[in-house]
Amino acid sequence: MSASEPQAAPVDGKPPPHGQALQVTEDLPSFYSPRSRPAPDYDDVQPPSRTGGNGEFSLSPFPRPHTSDPSSTPSSSAASNPADQSQPPPPSLLSPAFTPPSTPGTATPTAEPRGVPVDSSIPSGGCGTKRPRLLETLPEVQCIVRARIPTVAGTEMFLHLYTNSADNKEHLAIVFGNHIRSKSLDAPREGETEMDRMVRGAYTGRLYPGRMKSGMMGPAEASTGTAPVSSDAPLVRIHSECYTGETAWSARCDCGEQLDEAARLMSLPSATNGGIIIYLRQEGRGIGLGEKLKAYNLQDLGSDTVEANLILRHPADARSYGLATAMLLDLGQKEVRLLTNNPDKIRAVEGPNREIRVTERVRMVPLSWKGKGGFKSREMEGYLKTKIEKMGHMLEMGS
Numbered sequence: 103m104s105a106s107e108p109q110a111a112p113v114d115g116k117p118p119p120h121g122q123a124l125q126v127t128e129d130l131p132s133f134y135s136p137r138s139r140p141a142p143d144y145d146d147v148q149p150p151s152r153t154g155g156n157g158e159f160s161l162s163p164f165p166r167p168h169t170s171d172p173s174s175t176p177s178s179s180a181a182s183n184p185a186d187q188s189q190p191p192p193p194s195l196l197s198p199a200f201t202p203p204s205t206p207g208t209a210t211p212t213a214e215p216r217g218v219p220v221d222s223s224i225p226s227g228g229c230g231t232k233r234p235r236l237l238e239t240l241p242e243v244q245c246i247v248r249a250r251i252p253t254v255a256g257t258e259m260f261l262h263l264y265t266n267s268a269d270n271k272e273h274l275a276i277v278f279g280n281h282i283r284s285k286s287l288d289a290p291r292e293g294e295t296e297m298d299r300m301v302r303g304a305y306t307g308r309l310y311p312g313r314m315k316s317g318m319m320g321p322a323e324a325s326t327g328t329a330p331v332s333s334d335a336p337l338v339r340i341h342s343e344c345y346t347g348e349t350a351w352s353a354r355c356d357c358g359e360q361l362d363e364a365a366r367l368m369s370l371p372s373a374t375n376g377g378i379i380i381y382l383r384q385e386g387r388g389i390g391l392g393e394k395l396k397a398y399n400l401q402d403l404g405s406d407t408v409e410a411n412l413i414l415r416h417p418a419d420a421r422s423y424g425l426a427t428a429m430l431l432d433l434g435q436k437e438v439r440l441l442t443n444n445p446d447k448i449r450a451v452e453g454p455n456r457e458i459r460v461t462e463r464v465r466m467v468p469l470s471w472k473g474k475g476g477f478k479s480r481e482m483e484g485y486l487k488t489k490i491e492k493m494g495h496m497l498e499m500g501s
């Protein structure tokens with residue numbers, strides 16, 4: 103097909119075989135997902151794409167493929183994760199303050215997902231017994247550029263790209279709401295011009311053709327955007343990179359759906375304080391894409407996700423979250439409402455000296471479990487089962 107020919111979209115629930123011509127969908131560009139329908143049973147028909155039933159934030163180009171038998175083999179969490187055996191939970195790292203199950207007022211995005219209080223006095227109902235890897239001191243981070251991104255959902259966000267003192271990867275903050283500003287980005291740099299500032303994203307308001315001033319270099323001008331509507335903590339998601347789930351349409355995990363759903367919730371008009379997705383480049387729970395693909399082969403050979411990592415001599419979860427804490431602080435956040443089922447994240451994001459407080463944990467339930475679209479696959483069910491049974495994730499199977 104030549105570059106000038108119309109782009110094609112899949113129409114039958116499956117990506118086409120290599121080289122086969124696709125039927126053209128006239129009303130949507132090729133990168134736009136078909137609107138989601140409620141997920142069928144994976145034994146019945148081909149599932150729809152990963153996003154919500156209302157199709158508000160539907161990014162994946164292909165529906166999920168039909169998949170095969172699960173391979174999870176439950177065993178005790180202590181046996182599967184050696185780090186669990188001797189270490190007590192770190193209560194000092196959790197916010198002691200009990201927060202109400204739901205956030206009052208207009209800042210509550212929707213009735214779903216339900217907010218759950220973070221309460222360190224509840225050992226299992228709260229955060230389990232595992233201990234996340236915490237850095238003793240937070241790494242230094244610097245936002246080097248920010249740009250406005252209009253999204254295919256019709257909303258917009260500001261993408262912030264960070265460098266840091268711990269690794270040489272480009273970690274990201276996806277910011278919904280222009281009142282959330284990066285201190286390191288906004289700090290003036292020696293010798294820079296107004297154009298330099300605008301090009302690296304350190305400006306107020308919006309850019310437009312011919313704009314000459316960043317709006318931030320005069321003595322009386324503060325480096326702030328629009329004021330937040332209320333003082334409630336913003337919705338925050340700490341997301342680890344997943345090439346397979348976010349880009350390659352994998353139905354082995356729900357990573358792509360979670361990313362889309364977080365963005366959708368943060369874009370709702372009711373999310374008056376906006377939101378932040380901290381996107382960390384720790385692919386495959388920190389073991390990297392190549393090792394994750396080996397783990398997938400082991401899963402097809404009968405291991406579950408934890409066993410596969412251990413067979414490859416990796417920890418069940420090799421991630422850390424100090425960068426997320428440092429980036430959230432740079433974005434001016436000391437209190438957050440965290441979208442997660444992972445107890446490690448709640449403990450870890452608060453930082454070694456409790457620099458940040460998680461005031462509320464907002465659970466993430468797969469859309470298909472809620473009958474709101476999404477997709478189903480046997481691999482994904484096995485993946486979630488292992489998270490719940492072996493990694494202490496705060497989710498009930500099929501809830």
Ligand SMILES: Nc1nc2c(ncn2[C@@H]2O[C@H](COP(=O)(O)OP(=O)(O)OP(=O)(O)O)[C@@H](O)[C@H]2O)c(=O)[nH]1
Binds near residue numbers: 357407411
């Ligand atoms: N090693 C390994 N990593 C996986 C597998 N499936 C998904 N992942 C990775 O797991 C990570 C998903 O992490 P998150 O989206 O942050 O979610 P989470 O820690 O499971 O917890 P939530 O916040 O509740 O979603 C990504 O880095 C994926 O690449 C797998 O089978 N093996």
